[in-house]
Amino acid sequence: MGSPSSASQLREDPSKPLLHPTSSTRRYRTTLFCSCLVLLALVAVAIASTASSRSASAPTARPPSKLSRPVVIIVSADGFRFGYQFKTQTPNIRQLIAAGTEAEEGLIPVFPSLTFPNHYSIATGLYPPYHGIINNYFTDPVTGDWFTTASHEPHWWLGEPLWQTAAAQGVAAATYFWPGSEVIKGSWTCPPKFCPKYNGSVPFEQRVDTLLGFFDLPSGEIPALMMLYLEQPDLQGHELGPDDPEVTKAVARVDQMIGRLIAGLERRGIFEDVTMIMLGDHGMVGVCRKKTIFLDDLAPWVQIPESWVQSYSPLLAIRPPAEVSSSEVVAKMNEGLSSGKVENGEYLRMFLKEDLPERLHYSASSRIPPIIGMLGEAYTVVQNRTSEFSECGGAHGYDNALFSMRTIFIAHGPRFERGRKIPSFKNVEIYNLVTTILNLNGAPNNGSASFPNSVLLPST
Numbered sequence: 090m091g092s093p094s095s096a097s098q099l100r101e102d103p104s105k106p107l108l109h110p111t112s113s114t115r116r117y118r119t120t121l122f123c124s125c126l127v128l129l130a131l132v133a134v135a136i137a138s139t140a141s142s143r144s145a146s147a148p149t150a151r152p153p154s155k156l157s158r159p160v161v162i163i164v165s166a167d168g169f170r171f172g173y174q175f176k177t178q179t180p181n182i183r184q185l186i187a188a189g190t191e192a193e194e195g196l197i198p199v200f201p202s203l204t205f206p207n208h209y210s211i212a213t214g215l216y217p218p219y220h221g222i223i224n225n226y227f228t229d230p231v232t233g234d235w236f237t238t239a240s241h242e243p244h245w246w247l248g249e250p251l252w253q254t255a256a257a258q259g260v261a262a263a264t265y266f267w268p269g270s271e272v273i274k275g276s277w278t279c280p281p282k283f284c285p286k287y288n289g290s291v292p293f294e295q296r297v298d299t300l301l302g303f304f305d306l307p308s309g310e311i312p313a314l315m316m317l318y319l320e321q322p323d324l325q326g327h328e329l330g331p332d333d334p335e336v337t338k339a340v341a342r343v344d345q346m347i348g349r350l351i352a353g354l355e356r357r358g359i360f361e362d363v364t365m366i367m368l369g370d371h372g373m374v375g376v377c378r379k380k381t382i383f384l385d386d387l388a389p390w391v392q393i394p395e396s397w398v399q400s401y402s403p404l405l406a407i408r409p410p411a412e413v414s415s416s417e418v419v420a421k422m423n424e425g426l427s428s429g430k431v432e433n434g435e436y437l438r439m440f441l442k443e444d445l446p447e448r449l450h451y452s453a454s455s456r457i458p459p460i461i462g463m464l465g466e467a468y469t470v471v472q473n474r475t476s477e478f479s480e481c482g483g484a485h486g487y488d489n490a491l492f493s494m495r496t497i498f499i500a501h502g503p504r505f506e507r508g509r510k511i512p513s514f515k516n517v518e519i520y521n522l523v524t525t526i527l528n529l530n531g532a533p534n535n536g537s538a539s540f541p542n543s544v545l546l547p548s549t
């Protein structure tokens with residue numbers, strides 16, 4: 090310890106460019122070196138004492154005071170891009186963050202970063218090819234049937250959502266407009282009392298108050314799982330772009346609803362007993378007309394008729410007729426896009442779905458059309474210059490690796506440590522997290538078995 094060679098190494102450390110020692114600074118160097126040693130020793134002592142105090146009194150789950158069993162409320166604010174919580178004063182969201190656990194850099198959606206695929210991934214822990222909802226709108230290649238957001242036939246909705254898992258194990262669940270919850274499947278009957286039919290005009294206050302009213306039921310009838318959907322701030326984000334003041338207003342409104350929920354739970358003396366998870370399905374990015382790619386510009390290389398296109402933007406999905414080679418279409422499209430002769434062509438790249446990067450998990454379903462386009466952030470693709478679209482607005486659905494597509498994750502409750510920050514994670518992990526809190530046996534899914542224990546306080 091303290092040998093000159095160590096000091097010399099310290100001086101020559103390229104990571105400390107501010108230290109340019111000369112002969113006149115020798116004494117300073119020695120003092121500095123000694124100070125560093127003292128500091129290091131102090132830090133070591135501090136770390137050791139922290140470690141020992143942690144092992145002596147490691148935090149564990151806080152026991153409930155009133156409720157007889159765990160209850161989880163999940164609130165989804167559609168299109169709540171990560172960072173929106175800083176747009177304005179959000180005292181209620183901040184209260185949850187301060188007293189709970191937060192994904193410090195947001196929650197990662199699944200690809201495509203669209204509403205229905207993501208809400209159903211949160212509910213099932215499955216990537217879209219496995220839960221079947223591969224887009225907000227798509228066609229079944231076998232039957233030719235169209236799926237829309239109003240399709241509630243169970244054959245579309247694969248996997249086992251949380252409400253079904255609960256019902257199968259005799260545990261009551263309540264859903265309020267969560268995508269997929271109206272589908273009658275397995276043990277889940279979508280009971281009218283706990284599963285209202287979607288009606289976007291129901292005020293948020295009514296939705297929150299309905300959930301709160303469930304806590305006034307006899308203790309054995311309180312649903313252990315409640316999943317609430319709010320359309321904002323997605324609507325404003327699409328119409329006006331993520332930086333519009335109307336989005337700020339919508340964020341404030343969502344915050345008010347979180348406050349209403351907290352206040353209702355506090356009034357009943359159960360805020361600390363209930364697990365409250367606030368999250369979103371995806372983020373939002375500003376889009377403007379000048380960043381557009383027109384499919385008809387590719388005509389010199391390959392003609393893409395409208396009838397082949399299942400969805401345009403941001404998820405360009407193409408299903409050519411059986412007699413047309415998809416590989417050839419992809420090759421011709423990419424040739425045109427990279428030629429330098431197609432406006433914004435460099436911001437669109439076409440793939441056979443099986444050639445998409447594996448991290449997207451977007452090939453293992455016949456519902457996914459054979460040709461998928463990956464669009465650059467904030468770019469739009471339309472058929473031609475007569476296609477109708479607004480001058481500027483907001484969009485999502487892009488590559489889920491983009492920061493702008495991230496949303497929030499905040500959890501407060503007996504098994505979440507106060508003030509803890511956790512790294513970003515994908516929303517397919519949430520299913521296992523919730524089944525663990527509720528002591529349910531989860532169905533097989535794409536989440537990792539170790540995730541819940543890495544985030545939750547151990548139960549006592």
Ligand SMILES: [Zn+2]
Pocket residue numbers: 167168203204205323370371
């Ligand atoms: Zn959405």
